Amino acid sequence: MSTNKQLFFWLLSFAVFVLFLMVFQSILLPFVAGMALAYLLDPIADYLETHGFGRIWATVTILLIFLILFIAVLFILVPILAKQLISFLDYIPELATNLEALLRKNLGPQLDRLNSLSGQTSKIDWGSFVGQAANFVGGLLSSIWSGGQALISIIGLAVVTPVVAFYLLLDWDSMIDRIDSWLPRDYKNTIRTLAADMNRVVAGFVRGQVLMCLILGTFYALGLLVVGLKFGLLIGLTAGLVSFIPFVGAIVGFSLSIGVALVQFWPDFFMIGAVFAVFAIGQFLEGNVLQPKLLGGSVGLHPVWLMFALFAFGSLMGFVGMLIAIPAAAVVGVLARFALRQYLASSLYAGHNNNTNKTEGLE
Known part of the structure; x- marks a missing residue:
């Protein structure tokens, strides 16, 4: 089978798969x-x-x-x-x-001063x-x-x-x-290598992220309950479970907690500071303990790419899209890195000066 026919076959298979998901x-x-x-x-x-x-x-x-x-x-x-x-x-x-x-x-x-500096004539x-x-x-x-x-x-x-x-x-x-x-016999080793990389990324991220969200949700909920914040259990668990979207869980939980704390505890700055401390400690644990231990540095999913995948798949397919967004993002990331390695090793990248550059590097 020629290269063009192989490419057409895989593109058609991918299109059928996407159509199946949409239908x-x-x-x-x-x-x-x-x-x-x-x-x-x-x-x-x-x-x-x-x-x-x-x-x-x-x-x-x-x-x-x-x-x-x-x-x-x-x-x-x-x-x-x-x-x-x-x-x-x-x-x-x-x-x-x-x-x-x-x-x-x-x-x-x-x-009011900020309003006047902004040039607004009305408050x-x-x-x-x-x-x-x-x-x-x-x-x-x-x-x-x-x-x-x-x-x-x-x-x-x-x-x-x-x-x-x-x-x-x-x-x-x-x-x-x-x-x-x-698997196609001519490409089985390459496909197995890519599949192993995909499994490593997906397994490392998904399993680690699930465990991290559960730990953070439990910590935030217990911390806010100990502080005595209204709706602390709800806000804490929500902040932890939404932590699979980078920064969103902490921001949402912190904003809701501080808003409720200001109304509930004002002017008791100690209690408001205690609510702030719960999220400060949670962020420290997430960034310095949980992420290095549970996710490691080899996951390969950039936070921006992850957020884009979650929003894109969620808007296209709803909750099902949210479930498959992270594995899909990991798969695309592995394939993109493989394509980049192939490009850097090809004559399309090196051009006609490939041999000359290699010789100059040896000198």
């Missing part, structure tokens, strides 16, 4: 979630196999433990979070009014500004909550996902061997 995106969620769950749990199954478990018993054991933990969280933590979320949404108008009054009382002259309606910001946050949380309710209400997600995860986890190694047998 069936409305029903893909439980299958993608099951595949992601099987991928995350496969190393544990391999570990149990090396310690005397058969594959089927390792799979059953892992999924039973996971389901027990999931059901425990669903029935213990979710009702508490739902109650706090409803209360927080009701509290937003009061929060906006109190923040506006606090700003006007303590920073009124400075705000800025800071109450309207704070209210709009609060309404935006409320709308965002409402959409997240409605989406969460929709996900919970989908029977297929609760029923199909464990079934898909069970069969995929049970047959994972045999499926990998079968797919390996389908």
Whole structure:
């Protein structure tokens, strides 16, 4: 098969795959979630196999433990979070009014001076500004909550996902061997190398990021509860779980916490500083302990590329897109680095002076 025919074949295959995702995106969620769950749990199954478990018993054991933990969280933590979320949404108008009054009382002259320096002839309606910001946050949380309710209400997600995860986890190694047998013989070593790089990046990032988000969410939630902040559990867990988007989790959690703390504790600067300290310590732990230990320096996903992938896939495919965004970004990153290496080693880069440059380098 000529190079042009091979290129056409792979481009056509990729186009069919993308079309398949776009057409069936409305029903893909439980299958993608099951595949992601099987991928995350496969190393544990391999570990149990090396310690005397058969594959089927390792799979059953892992999924039973996971389901027990999931059901425990669903029935213990979710009702508490739902109650706090409803209360927080009701509290937003009061929060906006109190923040506006606090700003006007303590920073009124400075705000008016800033208004005059900006050349405005009329005063800025800071109450309207704070209210709009609060309404935006409320709308965002409402959409997240409605989406969460929709996900919970989908029977297929609760029923199909464990079934898909069970069969995929049970047959994972045999499926990998079968797919390996389908590789083009002339390029099998190259494809295996690329696949190993993709697996390293995806496994290192996804598994490390999931664990880091859980640790940060627990830390923020417990820290804000100890401080006594209203809705501390909700804000802390939200900040931790959204930390998979670089800087967004910390910024959202910090902004909400400081806003609530100002209204709740003013003028007690010690308590406001305690809320600030929770996020300062969390950011220190994330940057100096969790990221180096859990993610390492070889992940290869730039934060800007990661944010772009999350927003792009999320806008195209919704929650399913968010699930596949990170693996897709990792795959594209590996392929881009491979293409760059091929380009730098080709005559297209070196040109006609390749041999001359090599000789000059030796001299």
